[in-house]
Amino acid sequence: MKRRIFLSFPALLAAQSTPSEDPLLKVMQGEMERAKSLSVVGGQPVYYMECSVDEVHSFSAQASLGGLINSRSNYFRLPGVGLRIGNMDFDNTNYLLSDLFQGTRYDQSQLPLENNLSALRHNFWLALDRAYKTAIEAIGRKKAALRNVTQSETLPDFSAAPPAKLLEPVAAWNLNEEIWKNLAKEWSLVFRNHPDIYDSTVDVEISRDTLFYANTYGAEVRMTEDLFYVRARANSQAPDGMVVRDSITVMSMGANQAPARETVRAEIAKVAANIDALRKAPAADSYNGPVLFEGLAAAQLFAEMIGGQAATVRQPVVEPGRPSPVSASDFEGRRGSRVLPTEFTVVDDPTQKTYRGRPLMGYYPVDQEGVKPEPVVLVEKGNWAGYLATRQPTRETKASNGHARLKGNFGANQAYISNLFVKAEGGVEPAALRQRFLEMLQQRNKPYGLLLRKLDFPSTGGLTELRQMFAGAGSRPVPFPLLAYKIYPDGREELVRGLRFRNMSSRALRDIIATGNDETQFDFIGNGAPLALVGAGNYIVGVSVVAPSVIFDDLELDRPQTELPKLPAVPPPPFSSI
C-alpha cells in the first residue's frame, strides 16, 4: 500500500453534485446519498462522509547473492470510508476510541477488481453502516468521558477546506516483471565479491496506487501515484563482534523513471564497500567537541529532527485518569522562539516537482484530505514560524495547509513533510567549511574532530537494537552515525565505528556555528515512524530533503558499553568458483 490521497472539502453546505462519469465514483456518491438518511433512522446527524478506493498494483522482488528469494505481484482494491456525526465543533473523532468497532464487519476488505456495480454498492452500503455505528458509539463515549473533566481549551474537531476535483486518466499497468527480477538478482551479485559480508539483500519494489475518492461536499478525485525503489542492505561483524550494517535506497516516481542500472549498482557497491571498511575500522572512543555533518548526514539529521516534528499532534479525548497516548512535538508552543541560528530558513514545499533539474520525491497535487498543498515556512530567520497541518485543528493549527500525507489515529490523518528545504545564508564553500573546522580543532587543542558522512536514517535496525535506543534515550531517538571519521588537524581521516549521540535533542540545533553553501538532496521513504524505521507503518510516502553541510559547536558522542555477540563458530561457506 503506497501513497494514499484522500480529498475532502468545505464545510458549509452539502452541495448536491452531479454524479461522476467514473463508475467507482458514481457508486460511492450513490451510497453516500442514500446514507444521508441514516440521520433519520439513527437519530444522530451525519454531517460528513467520504469514500475511497485505492486500486493498487504492486510488484516486489528480493534477491541475495544472485539468487531470487521471492517475487510477488499483487493487484487489489482497498475500500475506505469516513463518516462524521455531530458538527465540526464536536463530532465522533479525536477520541481515544474513535476507530473502535465492536460489531461484525460484513463489508469486505478487498473489492472486486471488475466494476461490478451491485457488488461495489453492496460493500459501500455495509461499510457506511459500520462507520455510522462506530460513530454513534464513539460520540456517546466521548461525551461521557468529557462529563467529568474540565478541558483546558476546546478546539473544533474538523475544519473547512475547499473541495478538490481532479480526474487523472488511468493508464494501463504494464510491467515486465522478468526484467526487474533479473535486475534484482544482478544487483545482488555485487555482494559476491565481499565474502566477509554475512547477509545481504536487494529489494526492488514497484507500485502504482490509483486513488478514487468522493465525499459529501462534492470532492471528486482520481489520481495515480507511482513509486519505484531499490533497497540494498547488508551486515557483518567486526572482529570484536560488533554488528556492522549499512543500507541504501534508490528511488524514483515510477519504474519508467528508475535510475540507470549502473547507477543503482554503483550505489549498492558503496554499501558493500562501507561494510568492508567498517569491519576493519577501529571502535571509536567517546568524543566531546565540534562535529562536521557533511551534506547527506546533515540532510538526514534535519529530516528526523525538524521533519519528524514539524507537525503538532492533537491530544485525543481520553477517559479521566488514562494517560494520553500521544507525545507532543518538541516545537509545540515554540512559535517565534529560536530553534536554529538566525541564518536559517526551513520550508516544506509539496508544490515543487524538481529542484535544480532533479525530481523531488515529495511532490503531490492534493493531499489525503483532498486539500491542495501550500508551502509552509517552518523556520524563519532561526525562529519557529509554522506547522504542517491537516483538516484536524490542533493547538497550533486552525486550518489545513494540505499536508495530510499519512493515515493517522482517532479518525484523523497525519501531517508529514514532503520536500523539506533547509537553507542558510552566508554559507561557505565546502572546502572552506572543512578548513574552518580544522582551524577550530587547533584553537581548541583537540587532537582530532569528528566528521559524519552518513547517519542510520531511515533506520534498518532490528527490534533489539531499537529497544536499546529507546530505553537509553529517555526522549526521542536520534539516528546514530553510520559513517563517522576522526579528522586530524592535518586533514587525515580515519573511519571509526560504534558511536552514538548522547543527550542530543532539538535544542542542539541552536549550536550550529557554521554552514556550507552546498545543497545535498536526500530522497527517502517516510512512514511517520521515528527514524523512518524501515518496515514500520502501513503507509509510505516519498520525501526529499535539501540541506547544506553544517558544523555543530559542541556535541557529545560515546560508544555504549553493551555486550557484543561472539563471531560465528563456523566460518562462512566459500562461494563456488564462477
Place this chain on the structure above:
Amino acid sequence: MSFSSLLSAQKAAPAPSVVQVLADELERNRKALAEADPKPYFISYQLFDLESQSVNASMGGITNSNANRNRILDVSVRVGSPALDNYRQIRGDRPRFAAAASVPIDGDLDTLRRRVWLETDRVYRAAAQRLINIKSNQQVKLDGDDKSADFSPAPPTQKSVSVPPLQFDRKKFEERARAWSAYFSGKPNVLASGVTVVAQREFKTIVNSEGTRLEFGRTYARILISAQGKAADGMNLFASETFEAESPSSLPDDKTVQAAVEKVYTKLTALLKAPLAEPANVPAILSGKAAGVFFHEIFGHRIEGHRQKDETEGQTFTKMVGQKILPDFLSVKMDPTLHKLAGTELYGWFDFDDEGVPARPVSVVKQGVLENFLMSRSPIQGFLESNGHGRKQPGAEVVSRQSNLVVESSRQYTPKQLREQLVEEIKKQQKPYGLYFEEVSSGFTITSRRGLQAFSVFPVMVYKVYADGRPDELVRGADIVGTPLTSFSKIAATSSEVTVFNGYCGAESGQVPVSASSPALLVTEIEIALRDRSLERPPFLGPPAGISGGVE
C-alpha cells in the same frame, strides 16, 4: 534485459541438487561445531518448497487472484544428549528455534549455502544458551512424573518421492469462481459471501546428521463457499460448503459446486428463519462429519504423545493404556497412509512426518481399549519411539499431531434404524425432543490442567427431532459442550455409513491438514449451550437496489 555475465556463467555450470547442498553444508557445520562447546549431537535441515495458487471472488467479481512461490528453511540443532537437550520443555516455556528463513526459489545454491550457514549459526547459539537455562532450572525444580528422555532414536531414511507440478488453470477457475459467487448477488439476506479456490504444492527436503536424506511432498486443492447473514435478533449466522481434493483436477465439476453454492444459500436462509435453541441435555445423533470433529477434539488431541509428559497438561489418558476408555464396539486408528475413504480424498496423509520418520497407521483404541499414543521423536514413559506423527508448519517446532482419524464400529445400524433408536431413547428418557447434528463447522478443546477439561463443538445445522412424528425442526445458536470421559460413556450405537471431515488443525506446532472420519453416532445424552450472540443491529438501511449486477 539480459542476465549479467556472472549469472549466466553460473547457470551453465552443472549444479548439485538441493539435497546435496544441504547435506554438504550440514556436514561442514557439524564438523566445525564438533570443536565447539557444547557440541551438537544432532543437526537437521528441513526445506519447504511451497507453491500456492488462489482465486477469490465475491458477488460476481474477482477480488484477488494470486500465485506465490517460496522456499523456507527450518534448522534444528540439539546440544547436550538425547537424555537432556535444549528442546526440553521447562514449565510453561516451549522451545522455538525454527524461524522460517527464506531461501532462494530459483535454485541459486551459493545463496542457499550462505543462508543455511547463517541459520545454523543462529540456532546453534540459541540452543547452547537454552541448554544452560534448562540445566540451571533442573537444579531448582522437582522432576515431573515422566522422566523420559528428550529425543528418541530413529533409523535414518533415504528416499526421493517426486511430486507432480501444480496444474492450476487460473483462467478457468477465475471464470468459475466469478460465476459461482454471482449467485449471491441480489440476495438481500446475504450480507457477505465469497468463493475461494486454493491449490497448493509442498515439497519437503529433510537432511539430518544421522544420514536421513528425504525428498517428498504432496499437493492440495480446496474450494470454499461461504455466506453470512444476520438474524433479526442480531445473531450472526454463517453457512458454508467446502471441497477438498488431492489436486485441482480432482476437484468436483462445475455443476456439483454450483449446487453447493445454492445449498449454502438455502442453509443460510433457513438458519435466518430458524428459532433459537435452548440449553438442553437430550439424546442425539451426530452425523459422521460431526462425529469426526467430536472425536478429533475430545479424543484426538488428548492422545497426542507430548501432552502425556507435559506437567501443565490435563493428561486425561496418560495412565489409561490398556484400559477401556470407549464403548467396546468402537476402535480408533490414526492412519496417515490412507489417501481415500468412503469415496472422499483425505487431507491428513503424508509419506514421512516432519522428522523424516515414515508414516504408518497407528491403532489407538482397539475395541474400546486404549493402546497407543501419537508419537514424534519426543519419547514418553512406555512409548520410546516415534510412530511417524511428528508434524508442524514451517517456522514451528514439531510436536505429535493427528493425521487421518478413523472411527470404526462393530455395532452398526442403517441410518433409518439409528434414527428409530433415537426416537426410542427420547421416549425412554421422556425428553421433549432429541437433536440431530447434521453439520458442524469446527470445535476446540482445552487440554491444559489450568483450564477446564472440556470441549466445545460448533454446529451449523442442528435439528430438533420429535418422538411424535412431527417433522424435524432446524434451530440455531446451539453449541455442544461437554467433558471427554463422560461424553464417551454416552455413545450407544453407530450407523453403517462413514463420512469424512477434512480440514486444518491448529495447535502448538501450527496448522496441519487433517481428516476425521466416522459413522454417525447415537449418544444417549448431549449437552447444548447457548452461543455467544451479537447484539448489534442489522444494517440501518436496506440493501442498495436499482443496479442489476452489470459490469461497466
